[in-house]
Amino acid sequence: MFNYRIRDLVKSNIRNLRGYEAREVPCRIKLDANESPYGLREWDCRKIARLLRAVKTNRYPDPGAEELKRAAGKTFGVSPDSILTGNGSDELIYYLTITFGGPVLYPVPTFSMYGIIAQALGEQSVEIPLDRAFDIEIERMLKAVKRESPKLIFLSSPNNPTGNCFSVDRIMRIIEKTKGIVIVDEAYQPFSSKKGFLPLLGDYKNLAIMRTMSKVGLAGLRVGFLIADAEIISEVNKVRLPFNLNSISQAIAVEALKDKGRLDSNIKKIISERGRIYKEMGAMSGIEPFPSEANFILFKVRDPEGVYNSLLKKGILVRDMSSIIKGCLRVTVGRPAENTAFLKALKEAVSDL
Numbered sequence: 001m002f003n004y005r006i007r008d009l010v011k012s013n014i015r016n017l018r019g020y021e022a023r024e025v026p027c028r029i030k031l032d033a034n035e036s037p038y039g040l041r042e043w044d045c046r047k048i049a050r051l052l053r054a055v056k057t058n059r060y061p062d063p064g065a066e067e068l069k070r071a072a073g074k075t076f077g078v079s080p081d082s083i084l085t086g087n088g089s090d091e092l093i094y095y096l097t098i099t100f101g102g103p104v105l106y107p108v109p110t111f112s113m114y115g116i117i118a119q120a121l122g123e124q125s126v127e128i129p130l131d132r133a134f135d136i137e138i139e140r141m142l143k144a145v146k147r148e149s150p151k152l153i154f155l156s157s158p159n160n161p162t163g164n165c166f167s168v169d170r171i172m173r174i175i176e177k178t179k180g181i182v183i184v185d186e187a188y189q190p191f192s193s194k195k196g197f198l199p200l201l202g203d204y205k206n207l208a209i210m211r212t213m214s215k216v217g218l219a220g221l222r223v224g225f226l227i228a229d230a231e232i233i234s235e236v237n238k239v240r241l242p243f244n245l246n247s248i249s250q251a252i253a254v255e256a257l258k259d260k261g262r263l264d265s266n267i268k269k270i271i272s273e274r275g276r277i278y279k280e281m282g283a284m285s286g287i288e289p290f291p292s293e294a295n296f297i298l299f300k301v302r303d304p305e306g307v308y309n310s311l312l313k314k315g316i317l318v319r320d321m322s323s324i325i326k327g328c329l330r331v332t333v334g335r336p337a338e339n340t341a342f343l344k345a346l347k348e349a350v351s352d353l
């Protein structure tokens with residue numbers, strides 16, 4: 001008879017792992033997950049029908065996602081063999097960590113998956129707190145580079161959940177000082193006024209960049225890109241599952257990338273709404289919004305739990321970040337009407353409490 005505890009069979013690093021918390025909370029206005037409010041619903045139905053009809057669901061997908069890599073290559077101005085596609089960029093973080101191992105170094109607070117994946121794979125992670133302006137604490141980071149010799153350094157810029165970009169000169173110093181690989185995670189770069197790191201790829205062999213289609217309308221399709229020197233790509237490609245990106249996601253992502261006008265106009269709308277929300281929040285007493293280069297805004301309130309619950313009672317879901325950054329919630333920029341409803345509910349929440 002099986003009288004062991006399953007728990008005792010689990011590897012110790014997994015037994016103690018707290019997985020990523022992605023809960024479905026019922027709500028009317030969903031502003032918690034940094035998604036785009038604009039998706040396929042805005043597309044012409046005939047175009048979607050045509051795309052779907054051409055997908056051979058009885059066949060495996062193109063293992064190398066070649067057409068998608070060509071389209072992405074044009075978008076990012078790189079050659080397709082500098083690109084690896086992932087089932088979301090989450091999967092690429094996994095593959096990078098499997099390929100190179102740890103230590104994995106990153107500043108905190110940041111995107112939690114860098115640490116979760118390192119732990120899941122039994123790799124050491126090294127976390128260095130950001131400074132008071134949410135920028136990289138460069139001297140401590142460089143000391144950690146020297147002391148720990150990390151194989152991978154993840155820098156989310158713009159950073160989730162703080163919303164700011166890290167100083168370019170600090171990122172450059174890390175790239176120049178490390179013998180490991182620096183991954184600049186540019187999930188939110190489309191919303192940023194800063195240039196990003198793609199133009200520097202050719203100059204630094206140990207620089208890699210991650211991009212995703214999740215923040216520009218295709219989160220449900222799971223499409224991410226690793227862009228790096230062809231040697232990095234071919235090493236990481238060895239651990240990629242053969243058919244990691246399904247045919248429908250490949251087909252729709254190609255079309256979305258080709259429709260640059262639509263992508264850009266949605267991004268513009270979000271940037272403009274971000275400006276409006278930031279300004280209006282800043283004018284409310286008891287709210288301190290932080291400037292953002294992303295599609296969300298981190299903000300500080302006196303009673304984060306009270307404000308979170310008060311918003312949720314009105315059907316508006318934001319993300320409670322207070323266990324990571326004292327007093328803070330994070331709101332994703334939605335459609336104009338959703339943002340207006342959020343602002344109204346927030347005003348009421350802070351005046352009620």
Ligand code: PMP
Pocket residue numbers: 033034087088089090091111156159160185187211212213214219222223224
């Ligand atoms: N990087 C950062 C900084 C993120 O915030 C996210 C999503 N929350 C991801 C990567 C993962 O994106 P994807 O949906 O492509 O897996």
